[in-house]
Amino acid sequence: MLTINNLKASVEDKEILKGINLEVKKGEVHAIMGPNGSGKSTLAAVLAGRSDYEVTDGTVDYLGQNLLEMAPEDRAKEGIFLAFQYPVEIPGVNTATFLRTSLNEIREHRGLEPLNGADFLKLMKSKMEIIDIDKSLISRSLNEGFSGGEKKKAEIFQMAMLEPTLAILDETDSGLDIDALKVVAAGVNRMKTDDNAVIVITHYQRLLDYIIPDFVHIIYDGQIIKTGGKELAITLEEKGYDWITNEHAALSNA
């Protein structure tokens, strides 16, 4: 589904990604872990098409297409969804109106009829139950005045509505208490099928107790320096990032 090959990206001439290689197949859950500043969120942003980052080298193939040449909206229409680490507040844009616009743009791309108001409401209701999101949030301006936890839940709710092919969760667990974390994880697990894939970007292992990854990658200084199964996350939690970064430094110096 997604093949990242030697991806390099810079912001303001500072190289953040220094050659990322990653293969995600349908039905898989990948966790990307790493210390602060290692390039985790940059990778998510580059995949979603944020223009602040300049891709200087490498390729990203998504479902047979050159992802890097696609506009952000076209990536979304092709099924990529980024759950933002810091969802932006947009006063004056109603959450439900926004979601219906978004959903219908994506449906149109897929050759489906736009959803009418009644069907849209029905769909929203069914998804709201899964995510356990406060109904009043939907009638408010997009993310405006939402608490940190509400914003993260709203992202997962949007994901459930849009049913992406590849979901990228950028530190969705940060700022969540354990109950909210469980709800968010349950939402992700509910939408997971054999035909889609999830990339979970996280600093901590605890989210991975609830969203079980098939692969865990450790990113450090703009590169994936170690890949393993779910047990790698547990080892990392026990030994800390120093363990892996020291090991990496030793290898690099050798």
Next chain:
Amino acid sequence: MKASTGKLSTAEDFIANFDIHQDEIFLNNSNQYKELRKNAIAAFESLGIPSRRSEEWKYTNVAKALNRDWVQFPSETKKISPDDIDSCLIPGLDAYTLVFYNGKRIPFSESDSDSAVIKEFSDLISSDISNVVSLDLGSDAFDTLNLAFAIDGAIINVPDNCVLDKPLYLLYISSPDDNLFIQNRNVIEIGKNSEATIIEARISLSSSNDFQVFSNNVTEIHCENNSKLDHYQFQIKGQSGAASINKYLVKQEANSTYTSTNINLGGQLVRNNLEVVHEGEGCETNLFGLYHLIGNQHLDNHTLIDHKMPNCNSNELYIGVLDDKSTGVFNGKVLVRKDAQKTNAFQSNKNILLTDDAKMNAKPQLEIYADDVKCSHGATTGQLNQEALFYLRSRGISKKLALTMLMEAFMKEVLDKIKIKELKNFLTEKLELRLNVGDQGR
């Protein structure tokens, strides 16, 4: 015979024109009103047309806009078609409608005069001038010019204890067959305990190849004790050939509420002077403004709220989006005099510039001489939030639609102040059309 109509482009031309056209100007005038006009033209002569050296006109080059041969008293004018009038009506709105075409009031349907509150302009000029609200020949050249020349305008008199059952629609259409200089003087009187809604539209139907129009209008408004006036003004079309200066002099008596909502989507050069003074306690003043400027449009909003009396509130919010090479000015002055204790005065001006060539000059001014007051003001000018744009696009919404959504969201704060559904829909539609067209040029 255009030569005999007296072409104008300088102050001297206007002064000469006053003598040439005395017959039209003085028609049906009381002696007092004649004197008033003579004083006004004398005052204009000493003031002259303001240059950019004048602080009040620093950012608006009105002399340049005036530099053209204008006709003020055309010998003949073409008629406006019923279809053209229809295109200027607000769909679904039931209102008492007055139509002015190229500055002259023209008959319009039966509803034209079926409200007793609509008076004739001749009532104003033939009467004792003590009824005229403001005779202060201060320092405003355009006000004096208007007073000297204006021979038509809307005269509205809502009696005491009267709630007007439907809005008044004052429709000013221009579509000149020469370069036309128009001056209307409107006087609006809202009686004690009365309520009214007035919608004022300025629509220029001429295209860029046609002749230009310059209109210099003054509206005097008097809100009596405990009265309420919702006053909407909007301008659409004419961004390449219509200039206007609109002055509003508002006097509020005790416990009155005056709300002005100004939506500006048209005109090449527009200057709005809105001056509100509180003559009694317990007044409430709301001034809202919304503008979307494209091409070379220039809009200058000058407001003054004169808090002379205690226990009054004012609330001011102007929001705008400037595209292309458009320029804007917001000059908002709030004066709190020393007797105006317990004043609450809030003012905000927010702008988004869509291009590097668009410019905004925002100048909020607070002058406070009382000590027990709550006042605040703020002005921001920035770009569209790129984070928000990316967020919407990352959800599959095209860049074009996302830009439109964000601009509408930004302007919603003032659009939502429009309480008349038909008017809100009408202007929202006009705005959306502009936002969509504007994007193609970027």
